[in-house]
Amino acid sequence: MTDHISKNRERAEAAFSLTQTQHLSRNRVVSEIDAVTIARNEKTARLRALRLEQDAMILAQVAAKSDKD
Structure with missing residues (x-):
């Protein structure tokens, strides 16, 4: 009887x-993602922000050029 309980306990602990290992692995992957x-x-x-800054500079150059004309 004791062997039977021990084997059941071993199976339960292994499961x-x-x-637990799968859960920890999943948490690690989620953290990495x-x-x-x-x-990103x-x-x-x-x-x-860089693109908007560049667009603003181009617009300012176009406006300055059109003011000269």
């Missing part, structure tokens, strides 16, 4: 360990 997403969003915002 729990597997579930979140970090990549944040980095920051880069996109920086590039957008």
Whole structure:
């Protein structure tokens, strides 16, 4: 009887360990994906700001050129 309980307990602990490992792996992957997403969003915002600045400079140059004409 004790062997039967021990084997059941071993199986339960192995199943729990597997579930826990899968959960931790999933959390690690989600954290990595979140970090990549944040980095991408920051880069996109920086590039957008640079593009808007460049567009404003071009518009100012066009306006200055048309004022001269």
